Amino acid sequence: MNAKQTSRITAATGLLLAAAIGLHVTGFHEWRQILLITATVLAGIPIAYKAFKALKMKAFSIELLVTIAVVGALFIGEYVESAAVTFLFLFGAYLEARTLEKTRSSLKALVDMAPLEATVVRDGETMTISVDDVEEGDRVIIRSGEKVAIDGRIVTGNATLNEAAITGESVPASKAVDDRVFSGTIVDNGFIEVVAERVGDDTTFARIIELVEEAQESQSKTEKFLDRFANIYTPAIVVLSVLVYLFTRNIEMTLTFLVIACPGALVISAPVSIVAGIGNGARHGVLIKGGDIMEKLAKIDTVVFDKTGTLTRGKPEVTDIHAIGIDKTNLLRLVAEAEMISEHHLGQTIVKEAKSQGLELRNEPENTEVIKGNGIRATIEGKLLAIGNRKLMTAEGIQIANEIEDYAINREKAGNTAIFASINGKIAGVLSIADRIRPEANDALRELRASGVKQIIMLTGDNRHTAELVGAQLRLDQVHAELLPEDKVAMIQKLKDTGHRVAMAGDGINDAPAIATADIGLAMGEGGTDISMETADVVLMADRLDQFSHAFSLAKATVRNMKQNTFFAVGTVALLLAGVLLGKVFLASGMLIHELSVLLVILNAIRLIRYTKRKPVKRQNLERELLPE
Template sequence: MNTLQRWVSSKWFVPIVSGLLILLSFGVQYIAGGALNPVLSPKWWLDAGAHDTHGGVAFMLSDLLMIAAAVLAGYRILVSAIRALTTGFIGIDLLVSVAAIGAIIIGNFWEAAAVTFLFAIGHALEAATLNKTRSALAELVAVAPDSAVVLRDGEQVEVPAAQVRMGEIVLVKNGAKVPVDGQVVSGTGAIDEASITGESIPVEKSKSDQVYAGTVSRGGFLQVLATGIGADTTLARIIHRVEEAQDAKAKTQTFIDQFSRWYTPGVMVLALIAGLITGDVVLALTLLVIGCPGALVISIPVAIVAGIGRAARNGILIKGGEYLETSAKISAVAVDKTGTLTEGRPQLTDIVVLDAAREAGFDRTQVLRWAAAAEAGSEHPLARPIIETAQDEGVGPEGIPGEVTPVPGKGIVTDVDGTRVLIGNVPLLEQYGIERDAQAGRVANELAAEGETPMIVAVEERAVGVVAVADQIREDAAEMVKRLHEAGVEKVVMLTGDTQLVAEAIGKATGIDEIHASLLPEDKLDAVAKLQREGHTVAMVGDGVNDAPALATADIGVAMGAAGSAVAVETADIALMGDNLLKLPEAIGLAKRTVSIMRQNIAIALITVVVLLAGVFLGGVTMSIGMLVHEGSVLVVIANAMRLLRKPRSESAPQATSKRESTSVRDSVTTQ
């Protein structure tokens, strides 16, 4: 396509040429008559007696130029109106088309040209500014890598990014974009992951770390094993999700769409009745133009597009307009403890040998060995640090245990080489008839009060020791709770399967409002449902596995650290791509700002229509003036929504999070 063809097909061709025809019409009229009076004397033949033959021809040419401007600017509007009618929809284009055709019939050529010209230029400006609100999506598409350097037959080969094959080794050099999702197999480097997580500080990467397509190397050299290519990369999934989300309608937008289906025919009926009663055709046609609900129709989608785009730029994926609107109403946030308020990387902190067991010949190593052997058949996250510590000390479990019986909410019972081993809480021991050991209960309570998770180890019929596992509280957990309250959240609730004492220690350190401990997955669901019965709009933050029932029940399900997780990106109502807890209050704050702007836009649109209608009946508002104000209101609505694209000061300011060391994690494993 050459330059001329691109210009003719551009959105600005019609309004510019139409505007030039209008100016040319004024010029011809001025030369012929010495004055411009197209509105009061639209028909050149009415003034034929006042002009010579040459002047009459000039005025005819002036009117023909006005008609040409109206036809050029109005052709696409009429076509759009006819297409809408074939689907049974009466839209804004029909109102403008009828008004322009009517103005030409009664000889108001200037009004016809002005209305269609202003509507065409409004469409062009609207398209340009809407593209601006979609800038976040354009930026995401722009960061998609074009090429990749891969190792093939021992040589570096540059290929298009789409041609990288799964399992190939990709080389990422300083300054280059990462072309695939993958795992670092060699080298070290700093990767800017802002396009994925919204975090501007580069992340250090080394062997076994994950990297994502579209991120940028800021130093170092990495060899990456490709595990996600093309449409299977995290970046591609984000782009797809943002595209869908920006097109998804909010409940308010659906209502406005239904309202406009009745409103537009209502305006046509009003114009017809006004024309019949007054006998003033110009009044009827003016009402058609004034009543256009353009600003009302655009008020919601433009805010949704801008809000979701702003969120995506900050590493927050919101599923659609309905979820954005619901997020603005969140009054209670339920959070899981492990992996949300804590780092999700528990460590073994204590191994306590009970006095009675010590007298019977048990020592620290034996307690650790029996505990690790029992946990070898457990899928619980707290089993890993016990097994890893045992392996590091040379007493790790060999093979697999015999019969394994998990007891939900209490612990696990296993058979290790014919010996029954229990590891869990006091109720577990009571259930299996193990004699109560006062010291075991006291030690477990002391460790729990420090924020650690204690587990009593029993061999056969005797409690022999207590092991404790603890997780580091996230640095920004307390700040997150504080900012949630500032964002209008009334209650922050912890839902955890851990013991009450551990939960209370974490809750005290983070400022949690309400704690529910020792919960099973179905108990978390009940806790969320209870909050909803109390009248709260509930957001649930969890890992999507153990918390799946609660996430499904909550009004908004939030996935943390969703980068690289296809399931989280596709299923969560809100996906926080990074592990930054402060993104949650940021998402809620952005949702509230978006809904506020939606309401402002609706008010602007309705007030404009009411004022213009009053101006028509009171006199002074013509068809062209009405269209000018109408298009102005559309641009005001769009400009108001575009404020969402600016980063608020609260986001620009440095995060006021202090390094908070958990009192629950000790530097070394202790022995008693």
């Protein structure tokens, strides 16, 4: 039975009850009884049908308890009670459905933002088509006020885009040629032409909706326990009701006991909180992949960060090129041609610098080899290049002269990463690359500590000097540098073995093994990279650390809300049952209180939809907490 049919039956039952009251006042008692029985049957049929379906699945449902109680009430001639109970049960179910819709409002808002049409250029002709008909490679035109229907790169034009649907950020982002745009975003101002790279269900926006839907459907440990508990609890109540009757010989008290013991509020106490919490995260650009993840995130006491792209902006720049026995421009060209095979952000930074200087990178690298955590090896123009850190130079048997080492250390102490480049076994230069700390990093880390994180650690493959500089500026508890991916995994495993609950935040690519090892893996990737959206437990769509602090405080608030609901549900049932046994609570009044408790549980969960993290603690107070005595 759908929601419309339920609402109609509820309305009809309510009218019959109102009419029965009118007939009672005017003295038409026989007609009153007929209307009450009619109301009971009308409202009782859908309840009994649900109970029968549950029994076929070998499940004891709440509807079964209500059906037994209603049949019993009819049998003993308590028509007012039977009509009132069926009406209140259906009316409660209707209100639950309406209020539960609000807990999914964030997902509904996302779905409503999905684009329906796109303007494409095919064979020189401009046409408007359904988004389902857009193909990869199509040139899509988006004007001011229009929604982007695909993922792709801008080929002409520039614009400011509202990317709130993807990142949760309300401040428009400026986009120009070669920048990526995502489906579901809106052009605030400007005109762009985009080549479609992902269409339909493959777009970032479509996958966000899918992930949020899956997360809201998945169950937390608490929900699974409550489901198992309900399956045992319901038949136990039937047995207890029989015992109540055997001891009291009071059929009305027995039926009231049966109805009041329904675990309605208890069963939904956890799911509504989880759904509302996940919805809140989605609205703020945070994808939390399920109730189990939410509970684990709330228990985190240690956060481990990668440096580049996580604590820093992830937009490094070449700050200096120190060439030895070779022209700077030629060194940059050779290194950039070799680094074209690398997916590492530092390698791509060198390629970007070469292109910005107008250098043509024509030579394809040969005999290429990526040495994880150390660098690359490649042959260009017959020259053997090794490009990377000191460990790579040592492995290649290349001596670093004292003056070159001193230069590199000075650059590192100034906050740079020193990249050594050798040609045919001899050092040919040092390229300095610097990346700035994220502007929101300090506040985000303070908020994490204020929310209950005990220690914050940085694990990085970068050099010790740069790592220590970043650690000092951010007041980190521990800094470990010059680590390989397997070293990071070992460090996280060690933390877990000593009893810590660990969250690992990285870029979702180089740190994938460490992210997978941690209790909670968190990926930062603007627009959601493929690997981050698939492997991480939590994804920050806007690539901002303050989203992590929001996610952590949201998880704590969600678990707290879930506990409040469970306590309230159990407490209400216990008080009502005590009232029944003492003869103070009756069938209709008890059912009304029971349904109100269900609604209060849902309304409490709805508060999470509007949840925002607490204001940052004042800097001077936190400095007292963080600085050693």
